[in-house]
Amino acid sequence: MIKRNNAAIQASEITPRELFYGRRRFMQMAAGAGAAAMLSGAASAGDKLAGAKSTAYMLPDKPTPLEDVTRYNNFYEFGVDKESPAKSAGSLKTRPWRVAVEGEVQKPGVFDIDAMLRWAPMEERVYRLRCVEGWSMVVPWLGFPLAELIKRVEPTGNAKFVEFVTLHDAEQMPGQRSGVLEWPYREGLRIDEAMHPLTLLTFGLYGEVLPNQNGAPVRVIVPWKYGFKSVKSIVKIRLLEQQPVTSWMQAGPREYGFYANVNPAVDHPRWSQARERRIGEFLKRPTLPFNGYADQVAGLYAGMDLARYF
Numbered sequence: 429m430i431k432r433n434n435a436a437i438q439a440s441e442i443t444p445r446e447l448f449y450g451r452r453r454f455m456q457m458a459a460g461a462g463a464a465a466m467l468s469g470a471a472s473a474g475d476k477l478a479g480a481k482s483t484a485y486m487l488p489d490k491p492t493p494l495e496d497v498t499r500y501n502n503f504y505e506f507g508v509d510k511e512s513p514a515k516s517a518g519s520l521k522t523r524p525w526r527v528a529v530e531g532e533v534q535k536p537g538v539f540d541i542d543a544m545l546r547w548a549p550m551e552e553r554v555y556r557l558r559c560v561e562g563w564s565m566v567v568p569w570l571g572f573p574l575a576e577l578i579k580r581v582e583p584t585g586n587a588k589f590v591e592f593v594t595l596h597d598a599e600q601m602p603g604q605r606s607g608v609l610e611w612p613y614r615e616g617l618r619i620d621e622a623m624h625p626l627t628l629l630t631f632g633l634y635g636e637v638l639p640n641q642n643g644a645p646v647r648v649i650v651p652w653k654y655g656f657k658s659v660k661s662i663v664k665i666r667l668l669e670q671q672p673v674t675s676w677m678q679a680g681p682r683e684y685g686f687y688a689n690v691n692p693a694v695d696h697p698r699w700s701q702a703r704e705r706r707i708g709e710f711l712k713r714p715t716l717p718f719n720g721y722a723d724q725v726a727g728l729y730a731g732m733d734l735a736r737y738f
């Protein structure tokens with residue numbers, strides 16, 4: 429199931445949902461009344477989500493097995509241990525789902541997830557994700573650049589930062605009954621980071637819609653930053669003039685900075701960041717500056733003291 433070519437799928441296997449998600453041309457033709465009927469089908473984990481392979485963003489690294497990507501997670505809304513999200517994220521309802529985009533924009537809006545899926549061509553990108561705790565994974569994500577969303581709402585000249593907010597609902601996210609973080613989970617980027625072509629608005633992985641434990645129905649992936657910047661299950665995106673305070677900065681300002689660029693030369697106060705363990709491997713490997721994306725992103729931080737702006 430993992431990497432089947434669309435063309436190889438038998439006609440008899442194609443479900444309406446697959447037509448919607450998997451075949452852009454069909455969608456363009458059906459963009460009228462007929463399409464509306466298909467949109468009412470709620471996408472859930474396991475449903476296919478096709479995207480053109482984005483060769484510019486492939487890596488030589490071996491992808492982490494799907495079983496590990498979906499069973500070893502950080503998603504504190506479903507508990508603090510790695511196994512909890514896979515066990516309990518089934519309580520999250522991902523349809524209907526809307527994302528409010530507001531703040532310093534000319535065209536604020538509340539957008540339905542099924543409309544957002546059609547805003548730009550879906551791409552498959554294999555990215556490294558490096559958790560601040562010292563482990564990493566390699567995942568084929570599906571999405572399109574967050575810049576597509578930001579351009580659509582027309583930022584004003586005052587928009588300097590972008591804040592992301594996760595759903596806040598303890599009925600669906602029982603971990604929010606604990607005080608481990610201040611809820612809802614909030615993260616942020618500088619606008620040039622948010623607009624960078626690497627920053628992916630992410631709807632799927634391994635050819636399927638995001639499993640709940642990986643942040644369904646929509647998250648961001650910012651591959652040169654520690655994993656906690658890659659916010660899951662987003663319901664609000666705010667463009668701001670001032671740098672927002674994130675949940676992790678609130679929890680430990682000395683430990684978690686706003687920038688959180690992967691940097692083997694700047695240790696976490698309680699552990700070294702020089703090396704990492706790739707999930708599924710035994711020996712640690714060296715951590716790369718900007719998680720290996722320095723050639724593409726180091727320019728964003730020219731002249732900045734990265735030990736101070738960690």
Ligand SMILES: Nc1nc2c(c(=O)[nH]1)N[C@H]1C(S)=C(S)[C@@H](COP(=O)(O)O)O[C@H]1N2
Binds near residue numbers: 497500560661
């Ligand atoms: N809303 C929310 N987003 C979150 C987190 C979280 O606890 N809540 N954990 C972060 C951390 S610490 C990491 S390492 C990644 C893990 O993503 P994954 O489970 O898909 O590997 O999600 C990030 N996004």
Ligand SMILES: [Mo]
Binds near residue numbers: 502558559656
């Ligand atoms: Mo993390």
